[in-house]
Structures are given as structure tokens and as C-alpha cells.
Amino acid sequence: MSPCLPKVGLLDGRKATTHWAIADQFRKRYPKVDWSPDLFITQADNIYCGSGVYAALDLCLHLVERFAGYEVARQCGRALLIEAPRTWQGGFSVPLLSQQHRDDKISLAQEYLHENLSAPFMVEDVAQRVGMSTRNFTRRFKQATGEPPVTYLHRLRINYAKRLLETDYRTIQDVCYEVGYEDVPFFRKIFKRYTGLAPKEYKLRFGGQGRFDAINANAV
Numbered sequence: 001m002s003p004c005l006p007k008v009g010l011l012d013g014r015k016a017t018t019h020w021a022i023a024d025q026f027r028k029r030y031p032k033v034d035w036s037p038d039l040f041i042t043q044a045d046n047i048y049c050g051s052g053v054y055a056a057l058d059l060c061l062h063l064v065e066r067f068a069g070y071e072v073a074r075q076c077g078r079a080l081l082i083e084a085p086r087t088w089q090g091g092f093s094v095p096l097l098s099q100q101h102r103d104d105k106i107s108l109a110q111e112y113l114h115e116n117l118s119a120p121f122m123v124e125d126v127a128q129r130v131g132m133s134t135r136n137f138t139r140r141f142k143q144a145t146g147e148p149p150v151t152y153l154h155r156l157r158i159n160y161a162k163r164l165l166e167t168d169y170r171t172i173q174d175v176c177y178e179v180g181y182e183d184v185p186f187f188r189k190i191f192k193r194y195t196g197l198a199p200k201e202y203k204l205r206f207g208g209q210g211r212f213d214a215i216n217a218n219a220v
Helices: 020-029 055-068 072-077 090-100 104-115 124-130 134-145 150-168 172-178 184-195 199-206 210-217
Strands: 041-044 047-050
Touching: 020 150, 041 055, 047 055, 055 072, 072 124, 104 134, 104 150, 104 210, 124 150, 124 184, 150 172, 150 199, 172 184, 172 199, 184 199
Parallel strands: none
Antiparallel strands: 041 047
16 A cells, blocks of 8 residues: 555545554545554455555455465465464564664663563653653654654553463463553453454464364364
């Protein structure tokens, strides 16, 4: 999808995705669209959107999974030598955010948040660490990254939680604590806000053991 697309209104009021690097441009140009750049693919009624170079493959595998099930989609992906099915591009976007601006102090703050995402967080502490006032730090952080520090940290934590849920067999409560949250209900709420799924649903669909359990349950 190109930023030069005409404004025909097909996506107004609908969820859509695009490449994370141009998501801000699309939000400004098409403000009526519900942009979800964390997703590789989106579906709104019969309109599908893809986010990257391999979006067509992602969409094809998504449709295979939808009509034939996950196991068939996985086998198709294996035959084509591609990961299947891919849903989230958040894991690709977050590590690259620091390359989109030239504010050295904000880059230092981002590095600190990446390395300490599970630690207790206070905006004042991070601002002090990079030698800035809290107000100036918050303003410059949002100007550089497009998000307030707290929102940015939530994204980091949720991306980490997704990886744990996909590859680790720990409980939802364990993952909650691992990524820095102390309140499990709040973790569930914030996780669903950023992914569209509850942690349990995400683990069942994308996690290793949960996925096989779901497949076996459907086979019974």
C-alpha cells in the first residue's frame, strides 16, 4: 500500500494495516481508517490488507488457515519455505524505532527501556537518567517516537509477552510478572488492547503446546 493512494474511502471506519514505517503517514492521510500496523494482515468484511513485502504470502496462508485450518496452512508454509501463518509485525517494528530520529538522548532512553522493560517504571527516573526534565523528556520522546514513554513501554512489554506466549509454556500469570506487570487483570486488558486477543486466546492460537492442543481437540 502506497502513501499516494487516492482517497476513495473504502477503508473508512474499517480496520486496516500497512507497513509500520509508513503507518504515521497513513494515519494523517486517512484519519477515518482504524489503522493496526502491528498486524501483518487485517480483514474487514471482504476487504483484506497486507503490511509488507511478503504480504501476499501472508494473506494466502491466512485464507488457507481460515478455510482449511491451521495444520494445512502450516504444511503449505513449510512446502513454500516460509513461516506460517504470520500475524504480527510488531516484533519487527519496535527494535527499529530508534533509527527514525536523531535525538540522541531519546535514543539512550529507548535503549534503557529495551534493556529494562520489566523493571519498575517512572517517567521521572528515565528523564533524570538522560539529563532532562520530565516535561521536556515527555515532549521530546513523543516527538521522536510518535508515542508517550508509557505507551512505548507498553508496546515493548506486550511484544515480549507475545514471544513468551508463543514459545514458552509458563502460565499467563508468570508471563505477566516476567514482562513487568504486577496486576494480572490489567495485563489481560492491556494485552488485548494491543493485540486484539486475550493472553489465553493468543497462547492457544499461536503458542506451541496450546496450538497442538487446539489441533488435537478439533481432530477428536
